[in-house]
Amino acid sequence: MTKIEGLEVEKELFIRAYFDGIMDKIHSRRSTMFTTYRCGIDMVKSSINFESVVVSAEEKLIAFNHWTFITARCQADHGTKLKYKISQSTNATQAIDCVTQIAECTTADCKFTVDPSCVKNGQDANVIACFDGKNNDTVCTEENSKHSDEFTIIKVEPGSDGGCNVAVSGEDAEIFAHS
Numbered sequence: 001m002t003k004i005e006g007l008e009v010e011k012e013l014f015i016r017a018y019f020d021g022i023m024d025k026i027h028s029r030r031s032t033m034f035t036t037y038r039c040g041i042d043m044v045k046s047s048i049n050f051e052s053v054v055v056s057a058e059e060k061l062i063a064f065n066h067w068t069f070i071t072a073r074c075q076a077d078h079g080t081k082l083k084y085k086i087s088q089s090t091n092a093t094q095a096i097d098c099v100t101q102i103a104e105c106t107t108a109d110c111k112f113t114v115d116p117s118c119v120k121n122g123q124d125a126n127v128i129a130c131f132d133g134k135n136n137d138t139v140c141t142e143e144n145s146k147h148s149d150e151f152t153i154i155k156v157e158p159g160s161d162g163g164c165n166v167a168v169s170g171e172d173a174e175i176f177a178h179s
Contacts, residue, residue, distance in 0.1 A: 002069075008172055016030045017075075018151065034178055037072035039071070039073075039099040040133065041131045041144050044131065047068070052154050055119060056116055061114065062099070066082065067146075082130065082131050086103070087147070091147070092125055092142070093128060096125055098115040098117075099121065100112050100113045117118040122152060124151070125152070126149065132144045
């Protein structure tokens with residue numbers, strides 16, 4: 001078995017076996033051409049495109065779409081093998097109090113469950129996608145993970161407007177309320 005460092009995303013290769021200790025075409029045999037491909041965490045695109053998320057007694061989730069690989073083959077073979085964690089640090093995995101550490105994912109989306117009664121208002125966070133190229137039992141390390149852009153968790157207390165001006169009545173009131 002040979003490890004090839006710096007392998008391109010897709011590459012056509014063949015193997016040449018030499019015999020008699022002479023390295024030329026006469027004393028060798030070539031394999032058929034085969035294609036290698038690489039799917040790494042560096043090829044994953046974040047779906048986190050929001051700057052803040054609002055949590056309240058009614059809204060206890062931080063939801064997002066699955067991240068995707070930049071090539072269709074990697075997405076098809078490994079798109080469901082990504083694991084997502086939430087962190088309060090952009091260069092390490094640091095758990096956030098009152099937020100589940102690992103996202104629960106369906107085929108449609110992923111979510112972290114939040115306990116709004118104890119989560120810190122104005123808490124900065126980011127999502128970390130982990131992928132080791134093997135299976136769903138990925139252990140997240142800095143080498144096999146990618147961080148999203150930072151976002152802020154905003155907590156709305158019961159009976160509070162969360163800093164929003166909701167002193168609007170009638171038909172327009174619902175438009176300005178948090179969801």
